[in-house]
Amino acid sequence: MSDETVTAPAEARAYSKPLPTPTPTSQPFWDAAKEHRLIIQRSRRTGRRVFYPRLVSPYGPDDELEWVEASGRGIVYSFTVARRPTAPQWGEECPYVIAIVELEEGGHLTTNIVECDPDTVRIGMPVTVVFDDVTPEVTLVKFKPAFSA
Amino acid sequence: MTVRGKAAIVGIGEFKPSRYTQGATTLGMLAQVARDAIADAGLEMSEVDGLITEGFAEAPFMAPSTVVEYLGMKAAFAEVVDLGGATGAGMVSRAAAAIAAGFCETVVCVTAARREQPTTPGPKRSATTGWAGRRTDRTPYSEFEEPYGAVGANMGYAMIAQRYMYEYSVRPEQLAQIAVAQRYNACHNPDAMFFGQPITIEDVLNSPVVVDPLHLLEIVMPVAGAAALVITSARKAKKAKQPPVYILGAGEQTTHRSITYAPSLTNTAIKASADLAFKMSGVRRRDIDIASLYDCYTITVLLTLEDAGFCKKGEGGAFVDEHNLQFNGDFPLNPHGGQLSFGQAGLAGGMSHVTEAARQLMGRAQGRQVKKPRFAFVNGNGGIMSEQVSLVLGRENSP
Numbered sequence: 001m002s003d004e005t006v007t008a009p010a011e012a013r014a015y016s017k018p019l020p021t022p023t024p025t026s027q028p029f030w031d032a033a034k035e036h037r038l039i040i041q042r043s044r045r046t047g048r049r050v051f052y053p054r055l056v057s058p059y060g061p062d063d064e065l066e067w068v069e070a071s072g073r074g075i076v077y078s079f080t081v082a083r084r085p086t087a088p089q090w091g092e093e094c095p096y097v098i099a100i101v102e103l104e105e106g107g108h109l110t111t112n113i114v115e116c117d118p119d120t121v122r123i124g125m126p127v128t129v130v131f132d133d134v135t136p137e138v139t140l141v142k143f144k145p146a147f148s149a
Numbered sequence: 150m151t152v153r154g155k156a157a158i159v160g161i162g163e164f165k166p167s168r169y170t171q172g173a174t175t176l177g178m179l180a181q182v183a184r185d186a187i188a189d190a191g192l193e194m195s196e197v198d199g200l201i202t203e204g205f206a207e208a209p210f211m212a213p214s215t216v217v218e219y220l221g222m223k224a225a226f227a228e229v230v231d232l233g234g235a236t237g238a239g240m241v242s243r244a245a246a247a248i249a250a251g252f253c254e255t256v257v258c259v260t261a262a263r264r265e266q267p268t269t270p271g272p273k274r275s276a277t278t279g280w281a282g283r284r285t286d287r288t289p290y291s292e293f294e295e296p297y298g299a300v301g302a303n304m305g306y307a308m309i310a311q312r313y314m315y316e317y318s319v320r321p322e323q324l325a326q327i328a329v330a331q332r333y334n335a336c337h338n339p340d341a342m343f344f345g346q347p348i349t350i351e352d353v354l355n356s357p358v359v360v361d362p363l364h365l366l367e368i369v370m371p372v373a374g375a376a377a378l379v380i381t382s383a384r385k386a387k388k389a390k391q392p393p394v395y396i397l398g399a400g401e402q403t404t405h406r407s408i409t410y411a412p413s414l415t416n417t418a419i420k421a422s423a424d425l426a427f428k429m430s431g432v433r434r435r436d437i438d439i440a441s442l443y444d445c446y447t448i449t450v451l452l453t454l455e456d457a458g459f460c461k462k463g464e465g466g467a468f469v470d471e472h473n474l475q476f477n478g479d480f481p482l483n484p485h486g487g488q489l490s491f492g493q494a495g496l497a498g499g500m501s502h503v504t505e506a507a508r509q510l511m512g513r514a515q516g517r518q519v520k521k522p523r524f525a526f527v528n529g530n531g532g533i534m535s536e537q538v539s540l541v542l543g544r545e546n547s548p
Contacts, residue, residue, distance in 0.1 A: 112297050
């Protein structure tokens with residue numbers, strides 16, 4: 001018992017990178033991620049996917065947004081390999097890949113491409129979602145190549 | 150009604166950029182550079198009835214009244230402009246609009262950036278702008294981007310460059326040439342940060358890659374500095390001490406903040422802002438003698454050459470090959486050295502594109518003077534190709 005109470009805060013401290021602060025609007029996204037599911041908002045009027053989560057649709061005042069499951073498949077729309085850290089907390093991680101992924105259903109999100117050699121990442125490369133449980137509370141949505149090289 | 154020919158730049162203030170300003174306050178720098186610009190215009194403070202400032206950390210609220218009070222002004226028009234790197238150009242269009250609308254007659258526009266020497270080594274961001282890990286904002290970017298290390302501008306422009314190379318084509322040497330030509334210009338500008346330090350294409354391509362595909366020498370260097378302009382009505386400009394530089398056209402377009410949600414990575418809002426500025430001015434692209442294009446990165450210049458209409462989409466690389474971009478060449482680009490070689494003093498970096506265009510049109514650019522220029526095109530770019538402001542400036546108030 002005493003071991004547990006000591007270990008948990010130490011693990012939380014070990015993750016030093018910035019964490020998301022969910023809003024009431026975005027909470028369903030982060031709750032789903034924690035369950036290793038990817039959900040995204042869909043415009044009722046146009047059927048188009050909307051990311052990041054919003055209270056108001058960008059497709060008109062008569063539109064509403066609803067949460068739907070996403071396949072977790074997409075392609076690399078663009079990316080860069082950070083050879084120098086983009087922020088101090090990433091100091092030990094170079095090189096790492098920051099990318100915009102285009103989801104199969106539509107919608108762009110910024111993420112990391114992981115579980116691969118950064119030099120093998122290409123625009124148009126098929127990727128699939130992976131869930132990174134960075135803390136007991138927070139799971140980040142990352143992607144890996146759909147086909148191993 | 151448009152602002153065409155209604156107002157003119159008649160005074161310039163600008164600090165020589167420096168690496169650090171130990172102990173300086175932004176407010177003090179704003180006041181000093183405003184005073185310099187007003188003195189340059191040959192005016193008294195009592196003749197200036199408008200103030201446009203940037204927002205600055207020391208005055209998170211009511212920045213305009215803070216500066217007005219410090220300067221002892223009575224402002225009939227006082228506001229803050231918040232368009233990232235396009236702020237300087239945006240101040241000019243707003244000053245012209247305020248003057249044309251009759252709110253005021255003479256506006257001073259001020260920008261400044263102080264910079265303390267870091268006490269510990271390693272990458273960091275100033276406490277004034279905030280960075281990942283510091284909850285200075287609660288936005289979609291702190292929630293959905295910073296946790297992935299998507300922090301700062303480098304990675305955004307890198308993704309633009311990668312996508313451009315995928316959709317179109319540009320050789321690394323062509324992008325490097327932009328930095329080399331601007332460095333040549335800086336070597337004729339004693340105020341430039343990199344005066345006396347010429348570079349070659351090989352130097353650019355041999356400099357370390359920071360974020361693929363951007364080399365260190367394609368990335369702007371942050372410095373400290375300040376820049377200000379005095380803008381007055383066409384009526385008052387006729388009697389000005391300096392040759393007036395008229396605002397003939399202005400256009401603006403903002404579409405996104407984060408590059409993740411940009412409508413396109415490669416076809417930018419510059420097309421809309423530049424088209425409006427040119428249409429308003431009546432000036433044709435081929436009549437432009439000086440291009441003063443925001444250059445936080447080499448790729449920014451390439452996209453601006455295309456989207457502002459100086460060449461077709463996808464032909465920016467060929468344009469760089471076919472033209473001499475030096476101040477004494479056939480397409481003078483950023484004669485002061487651009488921010489890449491002059492230095493980027495916060496929002497004063499973006500303002501330097503306006504001060505240089507004005508200085509050139511006034512015939513005051515000394516060792517880097519473009520021969521008898523009549524018209525200049527200025528583009529300001531904020532964020533990650535987020536905010537665009539285009540200006541057409543001229544020596545005459547109707548082309």
